[in-house]
Amino acid sequence: MTIQNKYKPGLEGVIAAETAISYLDTEAEEIVIRGYDLIELADKKIYLDLIGVLLDGKLPSEEERMAIAAELKQHNELPPGFLDVYKIMPSKTNLMDALRSGISVLAGYDPDIEDRSITANRNKAMRLLAKIPNIVAGSYRIMNGKEPINPDKELSYSANFLYLITGRKPGYLEEDIFDQLLTVYSEHEMPNSTFTARVIASTHSDIYGALTGAVASLKGHLHGGANEAVMRMLLDAESPEGFRKMLYDKLAGKERVMGFGHRVYMDKMDPRASLMKTALKKLSTEKGDHSLLEMCEIGEEIMKEEKGLYPNLDYYAAPVYYLLGIPIDLYTPIFFAARTAGLCAHVIEQHANNRLFRPRVNYTGPRHLHP
Numbered sequence: 001m002t003i004q005n006k007y008k009p010g011l012e013g014v015i016a017a018e019t020a021i022s023y024l025d026t027e028a029e030e031i032v033i034r035g036y037d038l039i040e041l042a043d044k045k046i047y048l049d050l051i052g053v054l055l056d057g058k059l060p061s062e063e064e065r066m067a068i069a070a071e072l073k074q075h076n077e078l079p080p081g082f083l084d085v086y087k088i089m090p091s092k093t094n095l096m097d098a099l100r101s102g103i104s105v106l107a108g109y110d111p112d113i114e115d116r117s118i119t120a121n122r123n124k125a126m127r128l129l130a131k132i133p134n135i136v137a138g139s140y141r142i143m144n145g146k147e148p149i150n151p152d153k154e155l156s157y158s159a160n161f162l163y164l165i166t167g168r169k170p171g172y173l174e175e176d177i178f179d180q181l182l183t184v185y186s187e188h189e190m191p192n193s194t195f196t197a198r199v200i201a202s203t204h205s206d207i208y209g210a211l212t213g214a215v216a217s218l219k220g221h222l223h224g225g226a227n228e229a230v231m232r233m234l235l236d237a238e239s240p241e242g243f244r245k246m247l248y249d250k251l252a253g254k255e256r257v258m259g260f261g262h263r264v265y266m267d268k269m270d271p272r273a274s275l276m277k278t279a280l281k282k283l284s285t286e287k288g289d290h291s292l293l294e295m296c297e298i299g300e301e302i303m304k305e306e307k308g309l310y311p312n313l314d315y316y317a318a319p320v321y322y323l324l325g326i327p328i329d330l331y332t333p334i335f336f337a338a339r340t341a342g343l344c345a346h347v348i349e350q351h352a353n354n355r356l357f358r359p360r361v362n363y364t365g366p367r368h369l370h371p
């Protein structure tokens with residue numbers, strides 16, 4: 001076989017790695033995370049359990065979960081003056097760019113940065129997971145002229161994350177749904193950002209470098225940036241009728257509608273989107289406002305009928321973030337914070353069993369020219 005006829009644009013369907021972390025089994029409609037179904041985990045467990053499953057390879061016991069919670073609390077403070085970096089950035093800086101810079105700066109503080117052993121990488125991953133809510137929320141607050149908030153050690157990981165953003169301790173349902181959001185975003189096999197992280201890690205570069213590259217990847221609207229674009233679209237549309245008209249106009253103009261379609265879930269709804277739709281129903285009932293749910297259901301129907309396309313996670317996650325009172329600019333950084341667990345697991349696995357990524361090309365340029 002020549003190199004040419006092996007070529008798959010966008011590497012569609014190409015196997016890029018062997019992994020024991022996760023697999024999208026579309027036939028069984030299961031997102032397999034180390035043998036468990038992600039949707040079942042999101043129903044019955046919490047985000048800290050996912051951290052254990054992803055980084056330690058097994059579902060933690062009650063005691064082990066408490067140890068994970070304690071370890072995260074122990075490391076959640078940022079180095080003194082760290083957030084000052086956001087005081088010198090232009091206030092219009094995209095918060096994904098702010099996060100990318102934050103992770104990069106953090107690298108300099110890590111005493112084990114050049115140690116790629118499984119233990120050192122796992123400890124670095126925990127320190128990153130501990131600090132990332134502080135970076136995400138702190139960068140947002142400083143860039144918006146607000147004082148950063150200190151972590152509240154009495155709160156759970158998820159409740160504290162929300163508190164750092166809004167300055168308000170969340171209610172039970174809000175905490176529960178935000179935790180479920182972090183859980184469903186935690187890991188998803190080989191999306192562009194995970195591939196990016198593994199490619200970087202494969203040169204023996206460090207975990208911070210791999211994650212910095214992954215932030216840049218996740219920022220794009222075809223990937224994680226879609227959740228912010230969905231919410232802006234819903235707000236621009238203003239009403240169910242406005243959204244119906246907007247969608248028909250977009251389709252007539254051959255525009256892509258954010259929050260629909262997926263490279264892997266081509267003819268079915270992303271199972272994570274169904275879970276977030278249920279969360280949206282619960283939140284809408286609690287807040288006594290079903291308008292976003294109504295709009296989303298209309299959009300789902302139109303896209304299925306007109307294009308045969310189904311919602312992905314970002315479609316139903318966006319209004320959930322909104323009803324939780326989270327500023328739109330933070331939707332993608334929060335996606336990244338949740339995905340940090342999965343990304344670190346992939347970097348650890350890549351370092352533990354490495355072969356440099358170095359593919360070939362199908363050359364389409366001229367030959368035999370002479371200067």
Ligand SMILES: CC(=O)SCCNC(=O)CCNC(=O)[C@H](O)C(C)(C)COP(=O)(O)OP(=O)(O)OC[C@H]1O[C@@H](n2cnc3c(N)ncnc32)[C@H](O)[C@@H]1OP(=O)(O)O
Nearest residue numbers: 221222223224226255256257258259260261262263312313
């Ligand atoms: C959590 C996540 O990161 S999930 C992804 C979030 N991203 C989005 O929601 C962005 C919108 N969706 C998309 O752009 C795409 O569905 C992607 C990028 C996610 C996957 O795309 P691919 O697998 O590369 O499919 P591709 O871009 O080739 O599209 C195939 C066909 O479906 C159409 N299509 C795919 N998604 C959409 C969409 N959201 N709106 C309108 N048409 C679409 C394309 O125009 C194309 O049609 P054509 O063959 O007539 O040209």
Ligand SMILES: O=C([O-])CC(=O)C(=O)O
Nearest residue numbers: 188190191192263312313
């Ligand atoms: O799998 C993908 O390509 C994108 C996605 O849904 C994710 O990263 O959660």
